[in-house]
Amino acid sequence: MMRLADVKGAYPAERAAALSGVPRSTVHYWAKNGILVPSVSPTKVKLWSYADLMGLRTIHWLRQRKITTEGWDVPRTAMPAVRKALKMLRELDLDLWTEDGGPSVAVDPGGKIFVRTREADEFNPGDFETPMGERPLHPDLLDLIDPFKTRTTHGPDLQKPRAHLRIVPGKLLGSPHVAHTRLETITIASLRDRGFRTEKIERLYPAVEPIAFVEAIDLEEQLSGNLRAAA
Numbered sequence: 001m002m003r004l005a006d007v008k009g010a011y012p013a014e015r016a017a018a019l020s021g022v023p024r025s026t027v028h029y030w031a032k033n034g035i036l037v038p039s040v041s042p043t044k045v046k047l048w049s050y051a052d053l054m055g056l057r058t059i060h061w062l063r064q065r066k067i068t069t070e071g072w073d074v075p076r077t078a079m080p081a082v083r084k085a086l087k088m089l090r091e092l093d094l095d096l097w098t099e100d101g102g103p104s105v106a107v108d109p110g111g112k113i114f115v116r117t118r119e120a121d122e123f124n125p126g127d128f129e130t131p132m133g134e135r136p137l138h139p140d141l142l143d144l145i146d147p148f149k150t151r152t153t154h155g156p157d158l159q160k161p162r163a164h165l166r167i168v169p170g171k172l173l174g175s176p177h178v179a180h181t182r183l184e185t186i187t188i189a190s191l192r193d194r195g196f197r198t199e200k201i202e203r204l205y206p207a208v209e210p211i212a213f214v215e216a217i218d219l220e221e222q223l224s225g226n227l228r229a230a231a
Contacts, residue, residue, distance in 0.1 A: 016052065017226065063077065104143055105145055156219060
C-alpha cells in the first residue's frame with residue numbers, strides 16, 4: 001500500500017477536474033473505462049495524483065482536432081500514442097517541483113512528452129527536451145503546467161496559480177496554498193463561506209500578506225466555476 005508520505009498529490013474527482021480544467025464527467029468516464037485510472041487510489045474514494053492532472057490535460061488536448069500555427073489541421077491523436085504519453089508522465093520525478101519552482105512539461109501532437117526548466121521568461125518550444133536529451137521538432141506544443149482552457153472551463157497554472165499561491169506535489173498532498181505556508185486556499189474560502197469577512201481572516205493569519213487572501217478566494221471561485229460550467 002502506498003504510504004501517505006510518498007503521495008505526490010491526492011485529489012478527489014471534483015478537485016482533479018477543477019484543477020485540470022477537464023469536465024468532471026469526463027474525468028469519471030476516463031477512470032471507468034481505463035483510459036486514465038487515478039494512480040493514488042483507483043477504488044472506493046478515487047484519488048488522482050499531480051501527474052494525473054497533467055495526464056487529464058494531455059488526453060483532452062490530444063483527442064481534439066487541432067489547427068497548427070501554420071494552419072494545418074491535425075487529426076485526433078491515436079490512443080496508443082496517448083497511452084505512451086501518460087506512461088511518460090507517470091515516470092516524471094515529482095520531487096523536482098518545490099516551493100521555489102519546478103520544470104515545465106509539454107506534449108506535442110504526436111503524444112511525446114518534453115521537459116524544461118522554467119527559467120525562460122517566454123514560451124519557446126526549442127527550450128524543451130526529453131529526459132534523454134531529445135529536442136522537439138514540432139513547433140506546436142501544449143505546456144501542461146500553464147493555464148489550460150477548454151470551451152467551458154479554465155484550469156489554473158499547476159505550479160503558480162496566482163502570484164502568492166503555490167501547488168507543490170509533495171506538500172499538503174498537492175493542495176493549492178499560500179506560498180511558504182501550510183495555509184490551503186480551500187481553508188480560506190471555507191472561512192469566507194462561513195461568513196468571515198476578509199479583514200477577520202487576515203487577523204487570524206497576521207503573517208500572511210493580505211493580497212494572498214484575495215488571490216486564494218479568487219482561485220477557489222475559479223475552481224468552483226469550472227465545476228458549474230462542466231455540469
